[in-house]
Amino acid sequence: MPNPRGPRAPRPVALVGLGAAGASLAWRLAGTGVPLEVFEAPRGAAQRTQERTWCTWGPPGGPGPFGPLVVARWSRVRVVGADGQEVVADLGSWRYRMLRSVDVEEAVRGRLERAGVPVHEVVVEDVAALARRTGAQVVDTRPVPVPAGGRTLLLQHFLGRRVRTERPVFDVRTATLMDFRTPQPAGGVAFGYVLPTSPTEALVEYTEFSAQLLPPGQYADRLEEYLRRSGIGAHEVLAEERGVIPMTDARFPPDPRAGVLRWGAASGSVRPSTGYAFSALQRQADALAAQAVRGGPLVLPPAHGRRHLLMDSLVLEALATGRVDGARFFVELFRRNPVQRVLGFLDGASGPAADLALMATSPRGPMLATVAGRLRRRPRAPVRSPEPGAAAALRRSLRR
Template identity: 45%
Template sequence: MQDVPVPDVPVQHPGRADAPGGRRAGGARMTADTAGPAEGAGYAEDAEVVVVGAGAAGLSLARHLAGVVTDGPLVVVEPPDGPARSPLRTWCWWEAGPGPYDAAVRHAWDRIAVHGPDGTLTDRPIAPLRYRMLRSDDFEALVGAELAAHPAVRRVTGRVTAVRDGAHRAEVDVEAPEGPRRLRARWVFDSRPLPALPPARTSLLQHFRGWFVRTAAPVFDPGAALLMDFRLPQPPRGVAFGYVLPTGPREALVEYTLFSRARLDGPAYDAGLEHYLREVLGVAEFEVTGTEEGAVPMTDAAFPRRTGARTFRIGTAGGATRPATGYTFSTAQRQARAVAAAYAAGRVPVPPPPHRRRHLAMDAALLRAVDTGRISGAELLAGLVASGPPERLLRFLDGGSSLREEVLMGFRTPVVPMALTCLELPLLRRTGVPRAR
């Protein structure tokens, strides 16, 4: 991922005469909402850092910065209730040992399972890792309580209408319930969804609908997370699978998930869930106690993390989503830790590259091969799970695998179709996507 360079920016924290100067770092061309500050405008509030958005990426960054920002307020701008606010959602990741969000984790599993298209079941322990499930409202309550204990942290509710970059300060305009507010900050981190995805060679979606179900009989194994169940009709160019997170013998989150170019009509997701529960899982009687749905970009687009001298993007908007899997939460945590460490050291706090270049190259090849129909995504993914230790696959999905491990996994893929795809990719032109989906 190559950023467009911008001029050096001096980093001089107030009250730190010995703070080091700035270093050259990458950035993107300024857009309409990152223009220079308005001349002669009054400022309602000065801040050291402003974090725009209070989802996983925004709150995680605020949590890590809260302990190191001492030169001024740290302001978190969260959208009001309504369409601008993200609905409740579930985040999952794997981690060894105790973690910072354990108090809010709904459930954790010591085993993962995958059903191949032919019905073959792979069920393996993942110790010392545990697959964790976190609901967004529990996460917000936990982190919100931590932030409330920091006197320098302020939370503002309102709709951000503009982010303007400047050589020494950036500005954030907010439509708040009490009236317009303007925040002027040394650094601004923006986690809002992009209005349109950057140009890409391949752009798919991971889209899904999930039901929280309670069954009449005990049918689930609460000790294993069923990550992928490919015993479903497969699209000609894409992937479809079931995803089951049991929290008890009679309770589970059951999702119908697809990788494809476009979302389905609403009733199609419910029909897929009904078929999966009754015909595949054999659940005769169940009650739906809640729902969730969403869509995650799966694209080989390049996401600039720096949009100006003082403005940055984080989370999915900054490329944190792994292109071939859709996992984002653990990457957002790594970026938040790195940004806080850079700030504490007096460096320009540019979010680091979320993924290694070779992993992005492999993901680009996989997405292209699935989108063209050259390979069966279901057979490939099921084969990778069954090919070796599950912790090796999880390391790869989380960006921590070694080159040797990746070569071994590569031999489990269809060599000829993947080789043709790798040769084709450099010849393809990146094209724009009409809107972020």
């Protein structure tokens, strides 16, 4: 007779999607003895997510188990104001790091193959049927439409190009997180983002946080304008990456069906104020893998703390209403705080004391006006939403 107090046999897991979330869990579960099957949309399918780069930051070793896959790292970060004034901060032992989704997927597929885990190249339509058919706990990381019900929805939309210059113009030690020498949209913010990989090569992006997407051709114009203004100048284009990431304080509802756990960007793992998710996904993947190995039901831990979500919600609203000048807000945040306090907050790793200190350096008048506006505005009314046409464009972009 089995010992009722003994370890439970692990329940099988069926993982749908091998993007940032799926790959992070698959890596951890392969070879643990948890019966695992993976389902990923085939190359060329409309549902398949395109290749992308993931950046993240933190102490030595990470992110999660993927440290050996980091293709570039920077020991300093830089923020540049609209007037060209710079804040450059040394990260100490931390690094700002870049991974390529294609490398992560290849490494994870190799590990799955060695562990004998089947990877089915198939578009999954019905995850509840998959749960019934396999008897497994389904972890569903397919994208979902942005849920309604938030106060603010901004879009982080960008065009990035890997460029090569003739002259050496890049400082390979320094990642430029935000360079505000770009025209600024009303109710949002725009900036250049520069990740050099050699003195003559870098990924350079034009990024906007705003309510509306630009007409498709304008991204290249804005990026070229930024390349001129920032002094990067003449260059050839080696590769291109585009993206639209919703930045919202809406709650992403769980899948109510038995045996199905919705996870990833689809469960609100993207941090509303930054559009970053990779390190939150590593924390969640650690927890889910431990639960699966113990044989218990999978219960998703929150990606972000309540205090951080509240602070994000206020910042999003202050940006969307134009109460704060976004460019000045971010420059002052980096100028007036130690860099690890800012990056710790943006990563969700900061405690209450650090967050209070950070809040004390934010523009008090506009932030208090935002809080006061909330107290007056009942019931909860949306602050800023993309127009209906933009919502359709967003859905198309999210399928990329």
